[in-house]
Amino acid sequence: xxxxxxxxxxxxxxxxxxxxxxxxxxxxxxxxxxxxxxxxxxxxxxxxxxxxxxxxxxxxxxxxxxxxxxxxxxxxxxxxxxxxxxxxxxxxxxxxxxxxxxxxxxxxxxxxxx
Amino acid sequence: xxxxxxxxxxxxxxxxxxxxxxxxxxxxxxxxxxxxxxxxxxxxxxxxxxxxxxxxxxxxxxxxxxxxxxxxxxxxxxxxxxxxxxxxxxxxxxxxxxxxxxxxxxxxxx
Numbered sequence: 263x264x265x266x267x268x269x270x271x272x273x274x275x276x277x278x279x280x281x282x283x284x285x286x287x288x289x290x291x292x293x294x295x296x297x298x299x300x301x302x303x304x305x306x307x308x309x310x311x312x313x314x315x316x317x318x319x320x321x322x323x324x325x326x327x328x329x330x331x332x333x334x335x336x337x338x339x340x341x342x343x344x345x346x347x348x349x350x351x352x353x354x355x356x357x358x359x360x361x362x363x364x365x366x367x368x369x370x371x372x373x374x375x376x
Numbered sequence: 377x378x379x380x381x382x383x384x385x386x387x388x389x390x391x392x393x394x395x396x397x398x399x400x401x402x403x404x405x406x407x408x409x410x411x412x413x414x415x416x417x418x419x420x421x422x423x424x425x426x427x428x429x430x431x432x433x434x435x436x437x438x439x440x441x442x443x444x445x446x447x448x449x450x451x452x453x454x455x456x457x458x459x460x461x462x463x464x465x466x467x468x469x470x471x472x473x474x475x476x477x478x479x480x481x482x483x484x485x486x
Binding site: 290295297303304305306307310318320321353355364365366367368369 | 409411418419420421424462464471472475476477478479
């Protein structure tokens with residue numbers, strides 16, 4: 263597609279369930295990032311993938327969060343045993359991967375944990 | 377103290393007014409971004425700059441590396457400019473990790 267695609271756009275889940283959020287980056291973009299925007303909070307970095315390098319996971323808030331990127335393209339962010347504080351908009355972005363490459367953002371997945 | 381500070385936090389203007397949003401940062405950076413987020417919408421990248429000034433339509437972004445300060449200007453503001461404007465910096469290195477300001481909520485009234 264022409265832009266970064268995220269699915270689902272909205273997800274409501276029960277506390278304790280696992281969820282998977284998907285990001286389909288712009289074709290040819292080697293860098294992919296996940297960010298989180300909690301209600302009333304600014305954006306925070308979660309994880310960064312660059313090509314075949316080991317991902318930068320320094321922003322993941324707990325070991326319940328994990329992400330993978332298969333084939334250098336699609337990425338899945340998994341949250342295990344969801345908690346109410348995980349409710350947020352999860353944003354994915356991609357770029358050409360250069361240090362100064364412009365990032366293009368998806369529309370986000372709004373996750374609500376009830 | 378947040379590494380990226382924006383001001384003002386909220387801004388209300390009348391259609392046609394000239395608008396300025398400011399961003400100050402405390403770390404060395406390789407690039408600064410201005411992003412726009414409409415209510416319920418995704419984020420759109422407006423500018424990425426590392427020096428000087430960029431212009432796109434009615435939007436102008438400037439950066440002063442020595443003073444660690446950037447401004448986003450909107451000329452002849454319009455209600456459709458109403459959105460949250462977010463400043464973010466890439467503090468460089470081999471990883472691309474944006475640090476975000478908390479955003480400025482702009483409301484332009486007709």
